[in-house]
Amino acid sequence: MTWIPPLLVAIPLVAAALVAGLDHVTPAKVQDALVVASSAATTAFAFVLLWQVESQEVVHWFGGWKTHGGVALGIDFAVDPLAAGMCAVIGLVVTLALIYSLTFLREAARLFDALMLVALGAMCGFAMSGDLFNLFVWLELMGVAAYALTGFEVDRLGPVQGAVNFAITNSVGGYLFAVGIALLYARTGALNLAQIGRTLLHGPAGGLVIVAMTLLLCGVLIKGAVVPFHLWAADAYAVAPAPVCAVLGGVMTDIGLIGVARLYWTVFDAPFGHGHAVGDVLLWLGLVTAVLTGTMAFLQRHLKRMLAYSVLCHIGIMLAGIGLLDSAGLAGAELMFLAHALLTAGLFFLAGILHVDHGAIDELKLRGRSRGSWAPAVAWFAATIGLVGTPYVGIYLGHGLIDDGATELGRPWVLPLLWLGSALAGAALLRAGARIFLGWGDADDALLGRALEEDPRERRVLRPLLLGVALAAVVLGVAVSVVPGLGQRAEYAADRFRDRAGYTARVLRGRPMAPPQSLPITIRHTSLDSLLYGAGATVLALGLAGVGLYRRRLPRAVAVVAERALAPPIHVLRELHSGVIGDYVTWVAVGTAVLGGVWALLLH
């Protein structure tokens, strides 16, 4: 069955070429059918692959250039359950987004569809690649498609600014990645991940390897929009069309995280796996990202910008899970990715519907205007609760597994920080939902800054279709924590992903796997700590949302003290997110230098 992995890349790329090439020749209906069918077929093959890889590693060597005496001669896709699962989720979200955009973006249609398919193929390629240079190629390919998609509505300045900031920051990330590749190739003479890892296991890990690791990890952390590399993300996601946002925010940002995990456990675990320095730095980056971007989400009034910061907050939580460097943390990140991708996509779809209904996407302008539209309201609140991580809803199970990992490693202080982040981001979304669908709260709030320019209104849409897609995404996302057997399978996938020696043997020696034990099909339970923290985070989110809605009714003394204490840091935070590309690149350079310095100190 080694012919399936290349199909996940080939189907969308060939379809994209056909769609772009046959523009104006074939009727629109045929094109639409081709686009949705190819995306759905990719998703279906990803699910077949997921079923296949449960008992074996599916390795495809392109052009038949297999290994020779344990040395990689060619380029491979090496698919494990995590990679296959990632492809399945990516395919699902992209398919939903393509169905949603059937009527949402009619004028833009053809090239838009082609770009979405290119992004799909590139993301699948990145998730499956077992070759370092191919990771770079897929990273750049999905990047270019995404920059063009962000700047799709070039008739306004916002999308141009968003696309410029996105393109330049991520290109710098790509170049750092390329330099890292050159350094590792110079040290090991290999580009295959398994082979690089095996070579580094024997040689001394000097400064060169630390520099290479810093550059490679910073390259993917920029894609993953982790503080301080996150500044581009809100600018880009606020201006892209809703279905594009669903793909960028739902799955493409997370690609950076699988890059971190893949690079660490195939390559850098070999020289640095005896200590915890690499993981601890990632853990701290994740914690800072979760709390800082959660706060930023609370300060937004533009729904897509708010959702963008909420995405970054969850990225931070997932990075913290990966940074724990154990199976529970990684499994938690996988499950969170699944729930977060679907729920975030659903919320972006709902924001698009609000915009179609009222021509605005601003929390204050929309206040009370969607009273009585029950389906979007229920979906919005369900998705929001799912993103807070209320016990057994949405991201809860993933969050709970990360908690388990942190507790086992003796880092219990991680738990409250992570739940604080998700409560802050959730509070922002709850507040927006209450304002828009219930008409609660004050009509104006200076805390939320100024209004941004609105997108032009889409009129000729099939609203039931949009709503159906949004509901499907939200229902699937909310159910993730109670799907029987999912938690155990995520843990199994994480165990296999972390087994570097096994990966090397399977890829380079073609060694078959020991048959896995059969896994129980029950709902995985979490610790009491997670239950309490999940409930606490829900209460905190509701409380913060209430404060956000009725800030003026706070007792005067409290309001004055809060204003004095919070106004300066909030001002500084806003100033940091300046929207100017020069500042962003400076942060990238400083961040990379600091991370490299910290790792050099800790690892030497």
Place this chain on the structure above:
Amino acid sequence: MSYLPYAVAAWLCLVGLAGVATSRNLIHLAICLTVTQSSSYVLLLSVGYVRHGKAPIFKGIPLGTTAVDPVVQALTLTDVVVSVVVVALILALALDAHRLSGSVDPDEIADVSG
């Protein structure tokens, strides 16, 4: 082995980044970006260089002749292709920025912030 190519690569990377960070013109910025990327070309080529090595074309020369590493050349070519696409896109966006705001200064087009 000479350290000069590595020093050149590091210099190009840093000076390009400094240019991107301080640029007041999107077209200038796109060129600075290509300067940053050329550091990876220099680095790759110097990694694969072998003194007195022949070009890696093995037709009509005896087996065992020393040749430079062909892999890094393939990587560099791919890198060049990627860079061209990105620069083309940024230049197109610069045109749009100028059409919409009459300026190509990143500070002037910063419409969204905070």
